Amino acid sequence: MVCSEIILAVKKLFPQFSVISCEENYADELIMKVTPQIFKEACLALHKILLSSVVMLFALDEREKTGKFVVNCVFLNLRQSKWITVSIDIPSETPYFDSLAQNMYSSSFFEREIWEMFGIEPKGNPDLRRLRLHDEVWPQGNFPLRKDFTKKVEGSLGEYKFSRVEGKGIFEIPVGPVHAGIIGPGHFRFSVAGEPIINLEQRLGFTHRGVEKLFEGRNCVEAIRFSECVSGDAAFAHSLAFALACEKICGVSVSGEAAYLRAIFLELERMYNHVNDIGGIATDVGFSFPAALSAIIKEGILQLNEKLCGSRYLKKINLVGGVSLNLDENKKNSTRIFLKNIKYDFSELTKILFSSVSFMDRVDSTGVLKKKTAKDIGVNGLAARASGIPVDLRKYFPGVYKEAGFKMAIEESGDVLARLRMRVSEFKESCRLIEEFLAKLKNGEKINFSPVLKEASALGYVEAWRGPVLYWLKTDSRGLIERCKIVDASFCNWQGLSYAVLGNIVPDFPVCNKSFDLSYSGNDL
Amino acid sequence: MGHILKNRILKGVMTRHIDLDLPQEIELCGGELLQIIQGTFGRSLNIREVDTGSCEACESEIISANNPIYDLQRFGVSFVASPRHADALLVTGPVSKNMLVALKKTYQAMPEPKFVITCGDCAFDGGVFKDSYYVEGAVNKILPVVLHIPGCPPSPLMIIRVLLSFLKCRKYS
Numbered sequence: 001m002v003c004s005e006i007i008l009a010v011k012k013l014f015p016q017f018s019v020i021s022c023e024e025n026y027a028d029e030l031i032m033k034v035t036p037q038i039f040k041e042a043c044l045a046l047h048k049i050l051l052s053s054v055v056m057l058f059a060l061d062e063r064e065k066t067g068k069f070v071v072n073c074v075f076l077n078l079r080q081s082k083w084i085t086v087s088i089d090i091p092s093e094t095p096y097f098d099s100l101a102q103n104m105y106s107s108s109f110f111e112r113e114i115w116e117m118f119g120i121e122p123k124g125n126p127d128l129r130r131l132r133l134h135d136e137v138w139p140q141g142n143f144p145l146r147k148d149f150t151k152k153v154e155g156s157l158g159e160y161k162f163s164r165v166e167g168k169g170i171f172e173i174p175v176g177p178v179h180a181g182i183i184g185p186g187h188f189r190f191s192v193a194g195e196p197i198i199n200l201e202q203r204l205g206f207t208h209r210g211v212e213k214l215f216e217g218r219n220c221v222e223a224i225r226f227s228e229c230v231s232g233d234a235a236f237a238h239s240l241a242f243a244l245a246c247e248k249i250c251g252v253s254v255s256g257e258a259a260y261l262r263a264i265f266l267e268l269e270r271m272y273n274h275v276n277d278i279g280g281i282a283t284d285v286g287f288s289f290p291a292a293l294s295a296i297i298k299e300g301i302l303q304l305n306e307k308l309c310g311s312r313y314l315k316k317i318n319l320v321g322g323v324s325l326n327l328d329e330n331k332k333n334s335t336r337i338f339l340k341n342i343k344y345d346f347s348e349l350t351k352i353l354f355s356s357v358s359f360m361d362r363v364d365s366t367g368v369l370k371k372k373t374a375k376d377i378g379v380n381g382l383a384a385r386a387s388g389i390p391v392d393l394r395k396y397f398p399g400v401y402k403e404a405g406f407k408m409a410i411e412e413s414g415d416v417l418a419r420l421r422m423r424v425s426e427f428k429e430s431c432r433l434i435e436e437f438l439a440k441l442k443n444g445e446k447i448n449f450s451p452v453l454k455e456a457s458a459l460g461y462v463e464a465w466r467g468p469v470l471y472w473l474k475t476d477s478r479g480l481i482e483r484c485k486i487v488d489a490s491f492c493n494w495q496g497l498s499y500a501v502l503g504n505i506v507p508d509f510p511v512c513n514k515s516f517d518l519s520y521s522g523n524d525l
Numbered sequence: 526m527g528h529i530l531k532n533r534i535l536k537g538v539m540t541r542h543i544d545l546d547l548p549q550e551i552e553l554c555g556g557e558l559l560q561i562i563q564g565t566f567g568r569s570l571n572i573r574e575v576d577t578g579s580c581e582a583c584e585s586e587i588i589s590a591n592n593p594i595y596d597l598q599r600f601g602v603s604f605v606a607s608p609r610h611a612d613a614l615l616v617t618g619p620v621s622k623n624m625l626v627a628l629k630k631t632y633q634a635m636p637e638p639k640f641v642i643t644c645g646d647c648a649f650d651g652g653v654f655k656d657s658y659y660v661e662g663a664v665n666k667i668l669p670v671v672l673h674i675p676g677c678p679p680s681p682l683m684i685i686r687v688l689l690s691f692l693k694c695r696k697y698s
C-alpha cells in the first residue's frame with residue numbers, strides 16, 4: 001500500500017483526513033505525519049481498515065530541536081507486510097494528545113507508559129495509574145525519558161490504588177512480588193468468589209531498570225551487547241531486532257549466509273524456550289517425570305548453543321551488519337546429529353504428556369483466551385495463534401523462511417492445551433527449519449559488513465518465541481542513539497493472561513501463567 | 526503410565542544415557558559439597574532466591590543447576606519456597622527501586638543464622654544497568670553479602686563450584 005492508496009482509504013471513512021507529509025523511507029515502513037486534531041480519528045480509521053491493533057505507541061522528546069514532543073502510533077498491515085505509523089507533533093506546554101483507549105483497548109497500556117515516562121497526557125484515558133514507576137518509591141511529576149531529566153527526583157510519594165471487586169463472599173488473595181519459585185517478581189491480586197477467579201489485577205514493573213534511557217547516547221554499534229541483557233531468555237531475538245533496526249538506518253542489508261545463521265540461532269532459542277515451557281506446564285500440574293525429560297532436552301540445546309557459539313544464551317553472535325561467527329562442517333554435523341536425537345526424545349515427551357488422561361484433564365479447556373478478547377486487547381505472537389489469530393512475522397515478512405517453506409502453526413481453542421500444542425508444533429517446525437538452513441550454508445560467503453552511521457530512524461522486528469520483539473531506533477549523525485523504544489510481546493500479552501484466568505480456580509493459575517510464559521524483564525524494561 | 530514405565534526400563538538412569546558432555550567435575554565437586562553440607566549445615570543447605578530486576582538468564586541458569594543433569598539437590602542444596610525455611614538468600618539483578626523493600630523484607634523474614642549470596646554481574650555492582658536512574662546497584666550496599674557468583678549469567682557449573690569453594694573456606698575459618 002503506497003501513500004496515496006492509504007490516504008484514499010482513510011478518507012473514505014474519515015473525509016476530513018489530510019496528511020502533512022507521508023514518507024516511505026523503507027520498503028516495509030510508511031509514516032504519515034498528521035495534525036494532533038485528527039490523530040484519534042485517523043488512528044481509528046486505520047484500525048478499521050487494517051484490522052490491526054495498536055502494535056506500538058510511543059513518544060519522543062524533540063524539544064531541543066523543534067520545541068515539540070512527538071507521538072507515534074504504529075499499526076501492522078499484514079496483507080501488504082508493512083508497518084504504518086501515524087505521527088503527531090505536540091507542543092511542549094501542557095502536552096497532551098487524544099486517548100485512543102476507549103475505542104482501542106490495545107493502546108491503553110502504551111498511553112499509560114507515555115504518561116508516566118514523558119508526562120504527556122492521553123486525554124480521555126480513564127486509567128492513568130503508573131505501570132513501572134511505582135508510587136511508593138517514585139514521586140509523581142518526574143519523567144525519566146524527557147531529555148532534561150536529571151537523576152534528582154522530587155515530590156511526595158503516594159500509593160497505588162488496586163481496583164477492587166466488592167460484595168458478599170468475595171475475598172482477595174494477594175501474591176508476590178516474591179514468588180515461591182525461581183522466577184521473576186510481579187504482584188497478582190485475585191478476587192475470588194468461592195473457588196473461581198472473578199478478577200485478576202496485575203501489578204508489574206518490579207524489574208524496571210530504565211533500559212530505554214540507558215540506550216540513549218550510546219553508539220548503536222556497541223549498544224547491541226546491551227540489547228542482549230533486556231530479556232535474557234530472548235537475548236538473541238532482542239539483539240537481532242536491534243541489529244535489524246540499525247542496519248536499516250545504516251543501509252546495510254544482511255542476506256545469504258548471515259541471514260541463514262541468524263535464522264538458525266533464532267530457532268534454537270525458540271526450541272529451548274518452548275521445551276522449557278512444556279516442562280513448566282507439566283511441573284505446574286505436578287507431573288514431574290516429563291518435566292525432568294524436558295529439562296534434559298533444554299539443557300541439551302543450551303549445551304549445543306555453547307558448543308556452536310560459546311554462549312548458552314546465544315550472546316555475542318549478532319553484530320550490526322551481520323554475525324560474528326560461522327558454522328564449520330564439524331559444527332554443522334554435530335548439530336544435525338543432535339537434532340536427530342532430540343527429535344526422538346521430544347516425541348517421547350509428547351507421547352507421555354498427551355497419553356496421560358489426568359494431565360489432559362488439567363490442561364484441556366483451562367485458561368481459555370477467546371479469539372475476540374485476544375483481538376481486542378492486542379494479544380500477539382504464540383498466544384494469539386493459539387486463539388486462532390494467524391499472526392506470525394515469519395510468515396508475513398518471510399526472508400529466508402520463504403525458501404525453507406515455513407508453515408505457521410495455529411490452534412483454535414485458546415486454552416492451555418492449545419498453547420501447549422502450539423509449542424509442540426513450533427518445536428518440531430524449528431527442528432525442520434534448522435535442518436533446511438544448515439543445508440543452505442555454503443561457508444565462505446561474507447557474513448558481516450561494516451555499517452555507515454547516520455542520522456535516521458527505523459523499526460527492527462523479529463518473531464521471537466513469545467511473539468514479536470520490536471525495536472524502534474532513532475540515531476543522530478554520529479550514530480548515537482537518541483531514542484530506543486522496545487516492545488516485547490509480553491507487554492501486550494500480560495493482559496491476555498488476566499482474561500484467560502477468569503472463571504478458573506486459583507490452583508490453575510500457575511499452569512495458565514506458564515502456558516503464556518511471559519517475561520517480567522521484557523515487560524518492565 | 527505404560528509409556529513412563531517403558532521409558533524408565535528402556536533408558537535406565539536418564540542422566541547417564543543422555544549424550545550431553547556431563548563434565549566429570551560435577552560429580553567430583555558435588556561429592557565434596559555434600560560432605561561439607563552434611564558437616565556444617567546438618568544435611569542440607571536451603572536457599573531462597575530473589576530476583577531484584579535481572580534479565581532472567583540468571584534465573585534460568587539457577588534452574589538449570591537443579592535440572593537432572595546437574596541436579597544440585599542430590600548434594601544437599603535445595604531451593605525453598607519461603608524465606609522462613611532458608612539458610613541463605615541468593616540475589617540476582619541490580620536491585621530495581623521497586624524491589625528494594627521486598628528484598629529487605631525477604632531477608633528479615635529469614636531465621637538466623639543466615640547469609641547472602643549474589644549471583645551474576647548485575648547483583649555485584651549493578652552490571653550493565655549500574656548507571657540507571659532506577660537501580661540501587663550493588664546488593665552488598667543493602668545486605669551483608671558474603672559470596673558472589675560471577676558471570677553474565679554464571680553457568681550451572683560455576684554456581685556449583687563457587688558454592689563449594691566458599692563452603693570449604695567457611696568450614697575452616
Ligand code: SF4
Pocket residue numbers: 229232578579580581582583617618644645646647648652653676677678679
Ligand atoms: S548478570 Fe547478566 S544474565 Fe544475570 S541478570 Fe544481569 S544481565 Fe542478566
